[in-house]
Amino acid sequence: MSIYDYEVTLEDGSQYALSKYKGRPMLIVNTATKCGFAPQFDGLEKLYDKFKDQGLVVLGFPSDQFKQELADGHAAAEACRLKYGVSFPMHDLIKVNGKEAAPLFQYLKTQAPGELGKSIKWNFTKFLVDRDGQVVARFAPKTKPEAIEPAVEKLLG
Template identity: 70%
Template sequence: MSIYDEQVTLEDGTDYTLAKYAGHPLLIVNTATKCGFSPQFAGLEALYQEYKDQGLVVLGFPSDQFHQELADGQAAAEACRTTYGVTFPMHSLVSVNGDDALPLFDALKDAAPGALGKAIKWNFTKFLVDQNGNVVKRYAPKTTPDKIAPDIAKLLAN
């Protein structure tokens, strides 16, 4: 099964598969608006603005798995837009670990385990996916978006 087969839901309830983004590099992030790392939204938006015309798509997935998110995806997305100027696609509230984890995150974790194995340790874990749907790298929550820019530029140069 390809990452492009994974079904996800936008903040407004619209379902789609990631096939919509086939041929584009993706930066997939589990987010939380009440997290200490939430200032990274500004950096994620900066990456999106810098590279979107070259094909990069940043995808935000709000998660209350660590009890730092608003009640639903729409509220989280609105907070991101208002506070950080986010324009990249935001999705419905998801779980990233456990039996209720969104299958996309299970696939990402299988492809790129972290320091603690497959589990996502905290909000703002990021996964870079190449234009062919391959997970290239997993980034820790502390890794700021500007540190990911060289990897994105390298993907876009290929």
């Protein structure tokens, strides 16, 4: 199975397959608007804005797994747009750990285990996927988006 086989749900409830982004690098992030790392939305938006014309897609997946998110994906996405000017795709609320974890995040954790093995430690864990759909890097929540820029440039180069 590849990343392109997964379907995801946008904050408005519409679904699509990640195959839509075939041939484009993706930065997939579990987010939370009430998290101390929420200012990273600004850096994620800057990264997206800088590289979107070269093909980069940033995908935000709000999660209340760590009790720091609003009631639903639409409210989270709206808060991101208003407070941080987010224009990259935001998705519906998901779980990232446990039996109810979203299938995409189960896959990402298997492809790029972190310090806690196949668990996600906290909000703003970031997965970088290359143009061929391979998960090439996992970045810790504390890793700021600007620190990821060299890895993105390498994929785009």
